Structure formats: C-alpha cells, structure tokens
Amino acid sequence: MKRVWIYQSNRFLQAEEITRIEDILQEFVSQWTAHGSQLAGSFVVRYNLFLMLMVDEEQAMVTGCSIDKSVHLLKKIEQELDITLFDRMQVAYKASSSGKLCIASRDEFAALVENGDVNSDTIVFNNMLTAVEEVAEKWEVPLKDSWHARVFL
Structure with missing residues (x-):
C-alpha cells in the first residue's frame, strides 16, 4: 500500500515558497528512514495549497x-513560511459559480452552506485519505459524498 498524508495550508502559497518547500521535502524524503531502512518517500504540492507526503510501504513500512x-x-516549514498546516478546521472547496478554489473556517463554511452559497454538489477536499490510490477518486468530491456532509448538511 502507498500511504499519503495530506496537509492543507491556511493560505495559498507563492511560487518561491513552493520551491522552498520542494527543496526541504526533497532533502527529507531522500534521507527518510524507519528503523534504519530507507523509506520510498515522495511528495507533491497541489493547487498551491496542499502538501501530500507519500510512502510506498511495499518497500519499507513507516x-x-x-x-x-x-x-x-512540517512544523519547521510552518515556522519558516509563517503558515499553518495542521488546522483541520479549515475547509477547502471549489466555488460553485466559478470553480475557484477557496478556503473557509469551519464557521464560515457552515454559513456558506446555510446561505446556499455552498450546496451538496460543491466540490470539497477530503484531506483525511490515507491511501494514495484513493486520491484520484476520493479527494476532490461533492460535499454530499464526503465526511463533510455529516458535519455541514
């Protein structure tokens, strides 16, 4: 299985910040080990907002x-770039009218749902996934098909 951890920034990252993150993560995954065994780690930055850290556990288990x-x-990256990567109360979604990627606090998102600006078909990001194989089909999903539905609908 290939594991994934998805971290969402509290703001969109600038090009130079992404370059810095990529440099830091490249060095990290090249040296990442578990009990002396090299981990087959990789990463990707998506939409200037999400950091995905991955490990192929068929080669070595984390x-x-x-x-x-x-x-x-990741906490060091937060400090260096003055961002937050561990705030699970931030919701990323695509605006229904424009498809533009947006970020809202939990309370703001609840208000958007109540006002009808966000509905059950609005695309949200399920950052709770743990398997890389799920990302293609279960990461960007309609609100009604995500854990978000239990909280906001």
Missing part, C-alpha cells in the same frame, strides 16, 4: 518514529 520525523519537519 513507523511512529518516522511519522514523528515528518511531522517535526
């Missing part, structure tokens, strides 16, 4: 310590 190392690194 451990609590190796996950802790990645979290520690």
Whole structure:
C-alpha cells in the first residue's frame, strides 16, 4: 500500500515558497528512514495549497518514529513560511459559480452552506485519505459524498 498524508495550508502559497518547500521535502524524503531502512518517500504540492507526503510501504513500512520525523519537519516549514498546516478546521472547496478554489473556517463554511452559497454538489477536499490510490477518486468530491456532509448538511 502507498500511504499519503495530506496537509492543507491556511493560505495559498507563492511560487518561491513552493520551491522552498520542494527543496526541504526533497532533502527529507531522500534521507527518510524507519528503523534504519530507507523509506520510498515522495511528495507533491497541489493547487498551491496542499502538501501530500507519500510512502510506498511495499518497500519499507513507516513507523511512529518516522511519522514523528515528518511531522517535526512540517512544523519547521510552518515556522519558516509563517503558515499553518495542521488546522483541520479549515475547509477547502471549489466555488460553485466559478470553480475557484477557496478556503473557509469551519464557521464560515457552515454559513456558506446555510446561505446556499455552498450546496451538496460543491466540490470539497477530503484531506483525511490515507491511501494514495484513493486520491484520484476520493479527494476532490461533492460535499454530499464526503465526511463533510455529516458535519455541514
């Protein structure tokens, strides 16, 4: 299985910030180990907003310590770039009218749903996925097909 961790920034990243993140993550995944075994790690930055960190566990399994190392690194990236990557109360969605990617706090998103600006067909991002294989079909989904529906509909 290929595991994925999806981190959403609290704001859209600038080109130079993405370059910096890519440099940091490239160095990290090239040295990422679990109990002395090299992990087959990779990453991607999507939509100037999401960092996806991945590991092919068919080559070597991640451990609590190796996950802790990645979290520690991401917290350093947060500090360096003055961003937040661990705020699960931020909702990313595509505006129904324009398809533009937007970010809202949980309360703002609830208000958008109540006002009808967001509806059950609005595309949201399910950052809770853990398998890379799920990203293509289960990451960008209509609100009604996501865990968001239980909270907001």
